[in-house]
Amino acid sequence: MKTIHYAILWVALLLVGTPALRSQELPDVQVQDPSSKAIAIRSLLDGKTPIVLAFWSSTCKPCMKELDALTDNFGDWSEEVPFRIYAVSNDDSRSLTRAKAMPQGRGWDAFPFLYDVNQDLCRGLNITAIPYAVVIDKDGKIAYTHLGYMPGDEDALFEEVKKLSSPSVGKKKRK
Amino acid sequence: MALALGAAFLFLGAGSARSQGRLTGSFDSNTIIYTADPVTHTEVSPDNRYGSMNYLKLDYGAKDWGAGLKMEYHPSVIKGFDASLKGGSLTGIYARWGKTLGGVKVEVTAGDFYEQFGSGIALRSYEDRELGIDNSIGGARIALSALEGAVRVKVLGGFPRYGIGSMLNSRTTTLLGGADLSVRLNDILGIDKENATLLPLFTLEGSFLNRHEGTVPSDIEALSRAGGFSVPSDVLSTSARLLVEKGPVSLSGEWVHKGRDLTSTHTLGSLLDWGLGDGDALLLGASASIGNVSATLTGRQLRNMEDRMFRTAGALTEGNTLNYLPSLCQMQTYLLAGLNPYTTLARGERGVQGDLYWRLPRRSALGGKYGMNIHIGGSYIWALPVALSNHDSPAMAYRDLNFDIEKKWSPELRTVLFISIQENSPSHGQTSRTDAQNVFVLDGTYKFRGSPFSIHAELQYLYSQELTRDWMAGVLEVNFAPHWGLALSDMYNHGSTKVHYYSAMCSYSQGALRAELSFGRNREGMVCSGGVCRFRPAYTGGQLTIKYSF
Numbered sequence: 001m002k003t004i005h006y007a008i009l010w011v012a013l014l015l016v017g018t019p020a021l022r023s024q025e026l027p028d029v030q031v032q033d034p035s036s037k038a039i040a041i042r043s044l045l046d047g048k049t050p051i052v053l054a055f056w057s058s059t060c061k062p063c064m065k066e067l068d069a070l071t072d073n074f075g076d077w078s079e080e081v082p083f084r085i086y087a088v089s090n091d092d093s094r095s096l097t098r099a100k101a102m103p104q105g106r107g108w109d110a111f112p113f114l115y116d117v118n119q120d121l122c123r124g125l126n127i128t129a130i131p132y133a134v135v136i137d138k139d140g141k142i143a144y145t146h147l148g149y150m151p152g153d154e155d156a157l158f159e160e161v162k163k164l165s166s167p168s169v170g171k172k173k174r175k
Numbered sequence: 176m177a178l179a180l181g182a183a184f185l186f187l188g189a190g191s192a193r194s195q196g197r198l199t200g201s202f203d204s205n206t207i208i209y210t211a212d213p214v215t216h217t218e219v220s221p222d223n224r225y226g227s228m229n230y231l232k233l234d235y236g237a238k239d240w241g242a243g244l245k246m247e248y249h250p251s252v253i254k255g256f257d258a259s260l261k262g263g264s265l266t267g268i269y270a271r272w273g274k275t276l277g278g279v280k281v282e283v284t285a286g287d288f289y290e291q292f293g294s295g296i297a298l299r300s301y302e303d304r305e306l307g308i309d310n311s312i313g314g315a316r317i318a319l320s321a322l323e324g325a326v327r328v329k330v331l332g333g334f335p336r337y338g339i340g341s342m343l344n345s346r347t348t349t350l351l352g353g354a355d356l357s358v359r360l361n362d363i364l365g366i367d368k369e370n371a372t373l374l375p376l377f378t379l380e381g382s383f384l385n386r387h388e389g390t391v392p393s394d395i396e397a398l399s400r401a402g403g404f405s406v407p408s409d410v411l412s413t414s415a416r417l418l419v420e421k422g423p424v425s426l427s428g429e430w431v432h433k434g435r436d437l438t439s440t441h442t443l444g445s446l447l448d449w450g451l452g453d454g455d456a457l458l459l460g461a462s463a464s465i466g467n468v469s470a471t472l473t474g475r476q477l478r479n480m481e482d483r484m485f486r487t488a489g490a491l492t493e494g495n496t497l498n499y500l501p502s503l504c505q506m507q508t509y510l511l512a513g514l515n516p517y518t519t520l521a522r523g524e525r526g527v528q529g530d531l532y533w534r535l536p537r538r539s540a541l542g543g544k545y546g547m548n549i550h551i552g553g554s555y556i557w558a559l560p561v562a563l564s565n566h567d568s569p570a571m572a573y574r575d576l577n578f579d580i581e582k583k584w585s586p587e588l589r590t591v592l593f594i595s596i597q598e599n600s601p602s603h604g605q606t607s608r609t610d611a612q613n614v615f616v617l618d619g620t621y622k623f624r625g626s627p628f629s630i631h632a633e634l635q636y637l638y639s640q641e642l643t644r645d646w647m648a649g650v651l652e653v654n655f656a657p658h659w660g661l662a663l664s665d666m667y668n669h670g671s672t673k674v675h676y677y678s679a680m681c682s683y684s685q686g687a688l689r690a691e692l693s694f695g696r697n698r699e700g701m702v703c704s705g706g707v708c709r710f711r712p713a714y715t716g717g718q719l720t721i722k723y724s725f
Contacts, residue, residue, distance in 0.1 A: 024197055024725075027236065030324065035376065036359075036420060038324035059705070061508045065620075068589075094294040094501065097425055097462040098471045098530060104423070105469030105532025106548055118291075126199040126234060126724045128304075132687075145687040147722060151622040151629035152656025 026140045027124030031088065032115040034100055039114065041121055044086065045140045050164040052085045052157065055122065055132040058099040059091075063131040066149040067108050074110040077158050081165045085111040090122050090130065135160045200233040203304060204721040207253055212696060212715035214674055226253030228260070230304065232267075241271040245287070247339060255702070255711035256307040257494040259338025266336065266345055267311055280320040287311045290331055292355045292382040295499030296431045296456045296480060297414045300335065305704035306493050310335045310484060313346050325362035329355045335484040337494055347485050351497075353384035375421035384412045386482075386497065394488040395437065398449050406451070406486070410436045423464035431456040437486050438479045438522065449488070454479030467534040474527045475503055478559065481521035493709045501706025503528045504554035505577050510648045510666055511637040512595045512614045516701050517573040518708045520603055523559030525569055528552070545583035552577045558604035570604025573597075591618035612639040627656040644670025658684055666698070674698075687724040693717065 026045070030038045044051055054070060056063030067087055074085055087108065091099035096117060103113050116122055125134065125142075135144040135157065144160040146153060206227040211219045227250055234243035248263035269286030289311055292298040302309040314333015320326070331353055334346040360377040387409050391399070399406045414431040433454035455478050462471040482498040500519045503526040507513035530552040535542030553576040557569035579593040593616040600609050615636045622629040633650040648666040660682040667675050678695030699713040 024199060027197070036378065036418070038320075059506045068583075072583075092291060092295065094458075094499070097427060097460045097473070100425065101462040101464050101469035101471050101530075102532055103469075104464035104467065105534055105550075107467065107534035107536065107546060123234075124199070124236075126201045126232065128201045128203060128232075128724060129689075129722055132724075145724065146657065146684065147687045147689045147724065148682075148684050150652075150654040150656050150660055150684075151620055151631070152627045152654065155627070156657035 024142045026136055026142065027121065029120040029124050031121055032117055034113060034115070036115075041114075042140060044084075045136070045138065047138050048082075050083045050138055050143070050161055051136050052083065052161065053121075053134040053136065054085060054087045055116075055127060055130045055134075056087055056089055057091050057130060058089065058095050058102055060130055062149040064106070065151070066131045066133070066154065067106070069151065069154040071108050071110045073154055073158070077161070081158075081162050083161050083165070086114050087111060088114045088116050088121060090116045090119055090127075092119070093117055133157055135164065137164050196235055196237040198233065198235050199725060200231070201724040202232075202721065203230040203723075205229075205253065205304075205718070206720075207714070207716050207718045209254070209714055209716040212713075215696060215698070215713045215715060217713050217715055223251070223254070226251050226256075228253055228256070228304070236271075239272060239274050241273075242269065244268045249339065254714055255709060257338065257492040259492070259494065260307055262339040264339050264341060264345060266309070266339060267313075278321060282318040282320075284316040284318075285314075287313050287336070288316050288331075288333075290316060290329065291499070292353065292384065293380065293414055293416050293429050293431075294458055296429065296458065296477075297382055297412045297433075298351075298353060298384050298497060299499035300497075301499070303704050303707070305702065306707055306709045308494055308496065308707075310337070310494065310496060312336070312351060314351075322362055325359040327355075327357040335497065337484060348389065349484050350387040350389075351384060352387070353382060355382035356380060375419050378416075378418040378420075380416040380418070382414050386410045386412075386484075388485060392486060392488075395486050398437075398488055402449055404451050406437050407435055410434045410482075412482070423469075425460075425462050427458075427460040429456075429458040431458075431480070433480060433482065436479070436482075438481070452479045454482075456480045467536060468532065470529065470531045472527070472529045473503065474525075476525040476559075477519070477521055478523055479521075493707070499707070502703075502708075503556055503706075504573060504575055505530075505552050506703065506706055507595065509593060509595075509614065509616050509618075509633070509635060510650070510664065511635045511646050512577075512593070512597075512616070513703065514637065514646065514700065515597070515599060515610070515612065515642070516703050516708055517556065517599060518701065519706075520556075520558055520572060523561045524556060524572065525559055526554060526556035526573075528554035543582070543584075545585070547583070548581040550577075550579045550581075558600070570600070571598075571609070572600050572603050587622055587624055589620045591616070593618065610639070610641040612637055612641075614638075627654075629654045629656065639670070643668050643672055646670065660684075664695075689720075689722045691718070691720040693720075 026042055028042055030040055033039050054066060056067055070085055089099040129147060131149040133146045134142055137143050143164055208225045209219050229248045232245045235241060244265060245267035247266045249260050252258055252261045267287035269284055269288060271284045273282035289300045300310050300312050312333040312335050316331040319328045333351055335349060335351060336345045337347045339345050357380040360379055366374060389408060391406055395406055411434040414429060416429040419426045435451050435453055437449060438452045457476045459474045480500060483495045484497050500521050502517050502519050504517050533549040535547040537546040556573045558572040559569055560567050575595060575597040577595045579591055581591045583589045595614040598609050598611045616633060618633045620631045631652040635648040637646040646666060646668050650664040652662040654660045662680040665675055665677045676696050676698050678693055680691060680693035682691040694717040696715040697713060700711060701708040702711045
């Protein structure tokens with residue numbers, strides 16, 4: 001009987017969660033820039049261009065493949081559609097020095113890096129696994145999320161960004 | 176009770192659509208159906224036919240406040256996990272309030288929360304579902320941040336969680352109390368803006384944590400009587416940290432002292448040899464980036480730094496932990512390179528680890544048309560002598576040297592050559608015997624142009640004259656981005672046991688949902704996550720994993 005109760009509870013909670021995600025916004029938390037200065041994540045919103053947050057860590061191999069792919073493509077993409085990418089590391093203070101050193105040594109020079117040292121942003125978005133990519137519209141509404149990475153996922157991500165740049169974007173609901 | 180909570184969140188969820196609140200959450204499920212396998216001598220009995228561990232987390236946030244809950248249901252614990260996790264319960268609930276008052280950002284949390292002081296040597300309350308660790312603290316936490324984050328203070332008190340009890344009753348009787356302070360000196364002294372180009376940035380931090388155990392378990396009491404010592408009810412840990420940053424160069428240091436605590440006097444933690452002792456730790460780090468090259472160097476020494484949430488003379492489980500002592504060496508991601516991972520010797524260890532990353536740019540002589548990445552990393556770790564060691568000077572416990580070169584040949588093809596040379600002392604320096612292994616990997620990914628179709632393949636070889644001698648492995652993945660992935664892999668020990676460890680996996684991703692269905696044979700060994708490892712017995716079976724965030 002207890003098992004049935006829990007099953008009912010979880011199904012109910014999942015049903016609750018589904019409509020909620022359509023109205024999700026970027027949480028009001030702080031991350032760090034490479035010089036350890038606190039930055040309010042919502043201050044990145046400029047009201048003009050969408051942004052992509054690509055969550056990674058220095059010990060996550062698929063994350064590095066995703067950052068390689070984003071670095072390779074961002075130059076061409078941003079000429080087609082104006083948008084910004086921020087790579088957000090969730091390395092804690094033990095591996096932070098490595099995470100700060102890696103972008104230069106890996107040639108990830110196409111977009112800025114941020115550091116979610118206390119995992120406040122990860123918790124705010126309920127991210128439990130990485131790689132995790134989030135597309136956010138110009139007003140801070142979350143338009144698309146994707147867990148995991150396989151070659152070609154970056155193209156799907158860019159398609160979502162392009163949707164936000166179309167004139168009808170404001171009327172579109174999230175997939 | 177469970178249904179009442181479900182109804183409460185149903186109400187909250189409906190409310191979120193009307194108000195400005197945000198409801199987020201995640202669902203995580205991992206189920207394995209075990210099958211008997213005569214090759215690995217694994218059997219299935221009615222009480223261990225399957226393992227299933229399931230997690231649901233919900234967070235609701237409005238302008239100044241938030242609340243959340245976490246539920247777990249583990250009808251049968253997956254092999255290798257702490258048996259105390261069996262059952263189902265509401266394992267966490269919290270309410271949070273935050274506001275900026277007079278330039279000071281105040282955040283108050285009541286209920287269950289996670290916290291980390293520094294690098295986690297003194298305290299790390301966290302969750303790792305790969306390891307079965309969730310030592311969230313049930314109590315209260317106040318965090319203050321002033322001068323745009325230049326001064327941050329955290330104060331906490333509460334009881335850490337262990338296993339699954341009845342509803343909201345998974346707490347130990349151990350009471351934690353502590354505080355952490357972080358100060359960016361340049362901002363405080365007002366020298367940042369005026370001399371930003373001349374002076375480095377200094378950040379000074381420190382913390383203390385008291386662990387109070389009011390009652391001494393009978394097995395510990397018997398040990399202390401036999402040893403002629405009295406176990407203290409309070410253990411105080413203090414730490415000091417300094418971070419110095421100047422452009423692309425950073426230096427960091429952390430020193431931790433742990434007060435007198437029950438500790439094993441044997442390197443390997445024999446259950447028979449106990450005593451009292453202080454603990455201390457020193458962690459030093461340096462990193463620098465120049466042009467296309469970046470380097471990091473980390474050194475660490477530990478002495479008696481194992482910190483459990485409650486004392487026991489019985490088996491020590493991964494879940495019974497209060498701090499974070501990951502192995503210093505590189506975390507290996509290839510199958511054969513991670514076959515025999517090194518685990519930290521909390522009772523006495525000294526080590527150094529370094530990495531060098533070099534990006535050869537596009538259209539350079541060595542980088543070619545698309546550029547190339549080179550990484551060299553290595554570590555050397557010594558076991559420090561403790562009271563009952565048979566060596567009186569540091570002895571080699573582990574060393575490795577890793578080299579990988581990643582080359583993009585065309586928009587479609589990217590390859591990686593990886594070599595890892597590893598040597599491990601199975602007795603942690605107690606004897607002169609070491610096990611050496613050399614691992615070679617060729618990794619290639621081909622992405623068809625203008626198509627979501629890609630192929631990834633790995634060929635791996637492990638050469639060793641010790642343990643189970645030589646291994647070979649192959650991985651083949653076929654991906655149809657962004658939804659479908661298929662993978663086949665096989666590890667074959669042709670040097671000794673002649674056993675194949677095969678796996679077939681299909682995954683589906685849709686936004687923040689990812690589901691994986693796999694079947695395979697898994698060898699006995701250590702499973703590591705974030706540098707911390709747990710033992711996993713051999714098993715053969717099918718596995719379904721679902722992860723979903725919303």
